Every structure is written in structure tokens, then in C-alpha cells.
Amino acid sequence: MYEILIVEDFSSLTQILDISLKQAGFNMHEARTADQAIASAENNNFDLILCDADIENCDPIELIGQLSQLTGKEHSSLIAFSKEKGTAKKQNALDAGADRWIEKPFDVDDLVNDVLAVIH
DSSP, rough: OOOOEOOOOEEEEEEEEHHHHHHHHHHEEESSHHHHHHHHHSSSSEEEEEETTTOTTTOOOHHHHHHHHHOOOTTTTEEEEOOOOOOHHHHHHHHOSEEEEESOOOHHHHOOOOOOOOHH
């Protein structure tokens, strides 16, 4: 079974993602802060990290880079998502190690399909 870490500080979205991805057969873990995300990545082997690029109280692009380095590209993938529509943040996230960028709001079914595509 695949292990996924959700890094999101908005609990309602975390719950929706958790339920939808569990129904798709994934084991879910969550982190609400950058520190929790880093600690989880250091202590677990995740197949995928879903990371909010709008997370508060940190530089989300730096967080994406740290998570990408901790997990190693050959072992894990990272999807970043954001409400920001600009291309600069998207490109910065991709340059930092994100494999995909998804704009909020997103359809949860589409996200599940993206997860399946990235993991397989």
C-alpha cells in the first residue's frame, strides 16, 4: 500500500483529501506545519507528498525543496498545490523539486487521478 503525506494547514481540506485518498487505497499521514512535515519525512518513507504551497509561517518553496531532498526523487514524488494563479510561484515550486503543480480550487477526483499518475 502506498504511503502519502499531506502537508496542509487547513483542516477541512486535509479531511477531504484524507477521505478521498483512503477510499482510493492509500495510507494517509498529515502534517499541519513545516516542522511536522520535515519530521515526518525524516522518519518515514513516503511514496508521495502533497504539499500546500500556501502554508503559513514558512517559506513554502523552501519547504518543498527540503522535502524533495529528504525523500529523494528516486523514491518519492511531490505534488504542490496553491490558490495562486501566477506562473512564478509554480515555476519556483517545480524548480525546488515538485513533480506537479495543481491550482486550487481543484476537483478531488482529478487530484486522485494525478496521484495515481505520479505514483504509477
